[in-house]
Amino acid sequence: MENFIVSARKYRPSTFNSVVGQSSLTVTLKNAIKSNHLAHAYLFCGPRGVGKTTCARIFAKTINCQNLTSDFEACNECESCVSFNEQRSYNIHELDAASNNGVDDIRSLTDQVRIPPQIGKYSVYIIDEVHMLSQGAFNAFLKTLEEPPAHAIFILATTEKHKIIPTILSRCQIYDFNRITVADTVKHLQMVAEKEGVTVDVNGLNVVAQKSDGGMRDALSIFDQLVSFCGNNITYQGVIENLNVLDYEYYFKLVEAFLKGDVSQSLLLFNEVLNKGFDAHHFITGLSSHLRDVLVSKDPQTISLLEVGADIGERYKTQAQNCSPDFLFQALKISNDCDIDYRQSKNKRLLVELALIRLCQLTDEKKKSILTDEKPAPIQKIQVAATSEPTVAQPVVNKVTTPVQTAPPVTRPVITPKPKDVVADSKPSFVRPGSISITAPGKSNIEQQTAANETVNEAPSSVLNKDFSEEALLQAWQQFAETIPEQGRMTSLFLSTYPKMTSKTTFEITVSNILQEKELKRLQQDIQSFIHARLENSHVKMTIKVMEETAVQRATSPEDRYRIMAEQNPALDILKNGLQLEID
Incomplete structure (x- = not known):
């Protein structure tokens, strides 16, 4: 009875041309042989079973072949090739680093490297699973790997390149093998x-x-x-x-049930899958892959991403025509969320069944916005019509109507009278630019903002040029400060600064930092309009000056600030030492 040889060994490639899926690497190695540009060390890395060790053996056999073919392949007829094929070659040495990973093993290898080849030009040392070498073995191998004898070539193979120390990597030509399509x-x-x-x-x-x-x-x-x-x-x-693989047929039937909204059929198919011994997590990941394949089948440009046979590929195309892109996007999201939450779920079957129910309800337009977590429509801006009459009905404040005095055409801000009497100097409402102020409930916020903006921005009917004193300017400045709502920083800013006349119609405000300067610049137009009305002079202008930074402010630490202050006032040292204080 003839001994059986597994296909992986029986059909192992023996030439570069027979290597599957690594054409770029094999061409590079053949060109190196053709131009006689052979490195002394190579590193072949990549996933399992993609041809790393096979290519190393082919390369070792080819560089020792005595009669290379026209396309630089081994002849398989010379003494070197025959001895290699019969596994009796003394020029090619293989070392399994998984079991020979100590310093002594590497020392034995370095001693063997000194022996020149008997037949051929090179002694090739193939070290498989090189990442399994110990730290000491790597260090013992460094010198030999960097400067081997002229006849020695090292080929290292590994599936985990990240475990190899950088000093080894820098001494090798690195070839990354791809997964076979x-x-x-x-x-x-x-x-x-x-x-x-x-x-x-x-x-x-x-x-x-x-x-x-x-x-x-x-x-x-x-x-x-x-x-x-x-x-x-x-x-x-x-x-x-x-192979215990789920049939494509289940997924095709599931998608048809989703499109029909048939929850019962979906749950029965899932139960049938479980009864056949398949894991629910494997089922949901397979469903995600199926939905992805349906999605790429909708576009002729992405159909090449579908890796199935021709018959099943046609079924994917047919089903893709019945599914809208929106349905597929949402279905992929639901299945992917279920895949992510599967490990944390206590009731895993219920989690998958809920996902199937949601998938069946995707075609229901009434529930679609809820199930897909769509965002609500953005709030539309309220357009305020520029009319003299208010659009919102005013509440009745008092049955007895009070006659309203007609104010002059904008010589001073409009002041809302109280129901019982009219106070000429009542506190006007100040509105920040671009904000809606909160005032009494007599008017809506939008009406109050419109009225305030008309009050501030309305231009005077005639140019006023009345003389005024610095005291009158200070009084107008403080009146404007009273119009600001309780806002902390802004109120303290106006109360701590005073206007200083620099010319007949110009006054200057000095602030301590750039932030205060920005606040005043933002309100500069409103301040000037208010003061124009109060002083009855349309030529008043405001300038802003930032105070120069003092030495105390420039100091970066509390110790520096204290030292500067103590130089200016020596009594601080007496106070500090007397009370035994420390600088915080």
Whole structure:
């Protein structure tokens, strides 16, 4: 009885051209051989089963081949190639760093490196799983790796490059291997099946390729397992049964139930999946992948992202035409949220069932805004019509109407009279620019803001030029301060500053910092309009000056401030020492 050889070993590539899915790397290595630009150390890194060790062996065999072909491949006929194929070559040495990871193992390797090759030009040392070396072994290997003999070439292979110390990385040419695509895996499996005389379903091979996760060795191992289960006829149904993979059919039926809003059918399908032994988390992640595939099938530009067989691809296209993009976006969000919350949920089945119910209700327009957490419509701005009559009905304050005196055309701000009598000097309401003041309930806020803005911004009917004194200016300044609502900082600012006449119609306000300057500049137009009306002079202007910073203010620490103040007033030292005070 002939010994069985697994497909991963039987169909292992022996030339660069037969390596699957790594064309850029193989071309680079062949060009290095062609131009005789060989480095003394290489690092091959990438996922499992993508061809790192295989490429290292092919490279080692090719650089020692005595009769290279026209495309710089090994001839497999010379003594060096034959001895390598028969696994008796003394030029190529393989070391498993997972089990030989100590300092003594590396010292033995460095002693062996000194021996020149018997046949061929180079002694090649392939160290697999190099990230398993200990820290001491790495350090013992540094000098040899940096300056090996001319005949020695090191090829290091690893799946975890981040575990290798930087001093090793800097001494190597690094080659990153890619995961093998689904299309390349299916094509290679079809070639193996043809040579083995096995009939296969392409849809089943797509499932195998997706299950292998980009590793050709895993794909070939699964292929051997399917041959043992199905014989020489591998069907799609046999693949999903043997690999315990959920059938596409379940997901197609679920999406149809979502579009119809059929909650009962969705829950029954989910229960059937659970009864077959599948995990609910595996089910919801598969549903997310299915919805993603339906989404990419809607656009011809993204259809290339669909990695399934031709028959199932047509079903995806058909179902994509029945699903709106909005439905797919919201369905993906719901399934992804369920996937995220699955680990923390106490009742995992209920979590998935609630997600299915929400998916079924996505087509209900009445509930859509609630289920998708749509934001409420933005608040529209209120347009105030510039009319003389108020738009909001005024509440009746008193049955006995009081005659209202007509004010002169804007020589002073409009003052709202009280119901019983009219006070000429009552406190006017001040409105900050761009704000809505809160006043008595007699008028709505919008009407009060409109009236206040008309009062402040209305231009005088004639230019006034009445003389005034500095005392009158100070009184007008304080009257404006009284119009400001209780706002703390602004009130104290006006009470602590006084106007100073700099010319006949110009006064200056001195503030202590830039923030106060900004506050006054923001209100400068309103202040001038108020003072124009109070002083009956339209030429009054206000200027703002920032006080120069003193030495105490420039000091950055309490100690510096105290030292400056003590120099100006020596009595502070006597007070501090007498009371035994400390600077905080």
